[in-house]
Amino acid sequence: MLTTGTFLGGVIWVGNKSMSAGRAGEFAAVGLTETLNRMGFETGRLKTGTPARVDKRSIDYSQLEPQPGDDEVRWFSFDPEVWVEREQIPCYLTRTTAETHRLIRENLHLSPVYGGWVDAKGPRYCPSIEDKIVRFADKESHQIFIEPEGRDIPDLYIQGFSTGLPEALQIHLLRSLPGLENCSMLRPAYAVEYDYLPATQCYPTLMTKKIDGLFCAGQINGTTGYEEAAGQGLVAGINAARLCRSQSPVIFTREQSYLGTLIDDLCTKDLREPYRMLTSRSEYRLLLRSDNADQRLTPIGREIGLIDDRRWEIFTRKQANIAAEKERLHETRVKEHDELGRQIAADTQQAIKGSITLADLLRRPGFHYVNLDRYGLSNPDLIQEEREGAEIDIKYSGYIQRQQNQIDQILRQANRPLPADLDYNQIETLSKESREKLSQVRPLTIGQAARTGGVNPADVNALLVYLEIRSRCAETDSRELAKPIPFKV
Numbered sequence: 001m002l003t004t005g006t007f008l009g010g011v012i013w014v015g016n017k018s019m020s021a022g023r024a025g026e027f028a029a030v031g032l033t034e035t036l037n038r039m040g041f042e043t044g045r046l047k048t049g050t051p052a053r054v055d056k057r058s059i060d061y062s063q064l065e066p067q068p069g070d071d072e073v074r075w076f077s078f079d080p081e082v083w084v085e086r087e088q089i090p091c092y093l094t095r096t097t098a099e100t101h102r103l104i105r106e107n108l109h110l111s112p113v114y115g116g117w118v119d120a121k122g123p124r125y126c127p128s129i130e131d132k133i134v135r136f137a138d139k140e141s142h143q144i145f146i147e148p149e150g151r152d153i154p155d156l157y158i159q160g161f162s163t164g165l166p167e168a169l170q171i172h173l174l175r176s177l178p179g180l181e182n183c184s185m186l187r188p189a190y191a192v193e194y195d196y197l198p199a200t201q202c203y204p205t206l207m208t209k210k211i212d213g214l215f216c217a218g219q220i221n222g223t224t225g226y227e228e229a230a231g232q233g234l235v236a237g238i239n240a241a242r243l244c245r246s247q248s249p250v251i252f253t254r255e256q257s258y259l260g261t262l263i264d265d266l267c268t269k270d271l272r273e274p275y276r277m278l279t280s281r282s283e284y285r286l287l288l289r290s291d292n293a294d295q296r297l298t299p300i301g302r303e304i305g306l307i308d309d310r311r312w313e314i315f316t317r318k319q320a321n322i323a324a325e326k327e328r329l330h331e332t333r334v335k336e337h338d339e340l341g342r343q344i345a346a347d348t349q350q351a352i353k354g355s356i357t358l359a360d361l362l363r364r365p366g367f368h369y370v371n372l373d374r375y376g377l378s379n380p381d382l383i384q385e386e387r388e389g390a391e392i393d394i395k396y397s398g399y400i401q402r403q404q405n406q407i408d409q410i411l412r413q414a415n416r417p418l419p420a421d422l423d424y425n426q427i428e429t430l431s432k433e434s435r436e437k438l439s440q441v442r443p444l445t446i447g448q449a450a451r452t453g454g455v456n457p458a459d460v461n462a463l464l465v466y467l468e469i470r471s472r473c474a475e476t477d478s479r480e481l482a483k484p485i486p487f488k489v
């Protein structure tokens with residue numbers, strides 16, 4: 001498995017000074033790119049960066065705006081045993097000033113990108129501060145978040161302030177921010193350039209197409225970000241283990257998970273800049289919600305042996321409680337002339353005609369499960385996640401159903417497999433670009449082919465017609481073969 005992060009041929013830049021390194025103070029992986037190239041892999045070069053770290057004891061907090069975390073703590077995991085409530089430390093907000101902008105504009109030529117020493121593509125969604133000043137030249141100020149990096153260390157992460165400008169200038173830039181006038185810089189910001197393997201060279205299991213048993217995950221596949229890397233590590237790890245045991249691969253789909261969306265995008269699209277997972281990348285985002293991630297993925301985890309009996313019991317209990325609660329909400333009615341009905345109508349300023357179910361009430365804009373508490377109509381035995389699960393399913397059921405119908409329609413064609421021996425160059429009805437892209441990506445299904453960069457709907461139609469003709473010809477051939485061979489005696 002290759003998970004080389006920013007270390008593959010890594011070079012870090014601070015102003016016009018560069019050195020071979022994967023991260024500041026760590027050696028780069030040198031020579032591996034050339035080996036991969038010799039084996040026929042295509043590699044490219046990308047760039048990312050990190051802001052300076054500042055000593056928290058050198059900041060004037062009175063000039064900063066506190067940015068507390070959420071009042072209600074949310075968890076990544078659905079397993080209550082790993083939930084640990086701890087005091088939350090706030091972040092703070094400051095802003096760039098006219099002085100920050102002046103310093104950057106006047107010294108732009110000293111940055112590796114604007115100085116012309118680096119031309120690798122950086123992440124569009126995490127631009128350096130000099131990029132922001134150039135790209136959004138009409139903005140007089142940009143927000144900068146001051147984030148503690150740990151409870152027991154003095155390091156503050158200056159979010160939104162990554163830069164490739166020289167170290168000596170960085171302290172002046174930092175001190176141009178309100179509250180940071182006397183700050184001490186613990187570590188300078190830097191940019192890092194590294195090699196990656198466009199992931200169209202991988203199957204959706206993240207195994208490379210060129211070498212059986214070689215998997216790639218994380219930044220090497222052209223992504224940036226912790227969650228992106230962790231998700232791919234999981235998929236590649238599962239599939240590598242299953243390959244060793246001669247088990248079938250596990251492929252996550254777009255309509256099932258962001259993980260599937262991420263990997264499908266990586267394996268089919270020609271991405272030439274660091275990829276970050278955003279909710280807007282999913283056409284199914286009404287269905288892919290954090291509240292139902294367990295519903296979508298825990299059964300798969302159970303099937304492949306990653307969910308033990310304890311976790312499975314927690315999961316099934318939660319799903320059963322949500323289902324029972326939804327049934328209760330659909331069956332319990334509030335009547336127009338009852339005391340409760342009159343009170344709810346008065347509070348919500350919406351009449352109740354005859355009677356309505358609690359589910360109907362929940363569908364009303366502005367009415368939430370928590371409002372049922374006031375009338376003694378909620379279920380006190382449910383945990384917050386179960387209350388929320390029932391509410392979301394009911395409140396958005398119309399939209400959810402509509403999206404589900406769309407998915408079913410697309411899936412009927414999209415999951416149609418593409419034969420592994422298909423020679424796209426022979427399909428003359430496809431555009432030249434499509435022939436090239438499809439030969440390169442080698443999609444496994446019609447859906448994947450449709451999402452391949454450079455393949456348009458007319459090409460997908462042409463492909464479907466070609467497959468239809470091909471399967472009819474194959475049927476005729478097999479009927480011919482099945483006929484008894486005439487012979488003479």
Ligand SMILES: Cc1cc2nc3c(=O)[nH]c(=O)nc-3n(C[C@H](O)[C@H](O)[C@H](O)COP(=O)(O)OP(=O)(O)OC[C@H]3O[C@@H](n4cnc5c(N)ncnc54)[C@H](O)[C@@H]3O)c2cc1C
Nearest residue numbers: 003004005006007029049050217218219220224225226229
């Ligand atoms: C400076 C910096 C700041 C970042 N800040 C953020 C952030 O705030 N939020 C965020 O979401 N993402 C951030 N990222 C991106 C995030 O860190 C990476 O996308 C993510 O860590 C990639 O995970 P990975 O497992 O692919 O690689 P890495 O986490 O980089 O791990 C690669 C590992 O492979 C090892 N390695 C490399 N080559 C070899 C070799 N040949 N032999 C043996 N071992 C090798 C390295 O030592 C390293 O331990 C940042 C990245 C950088 C460089």
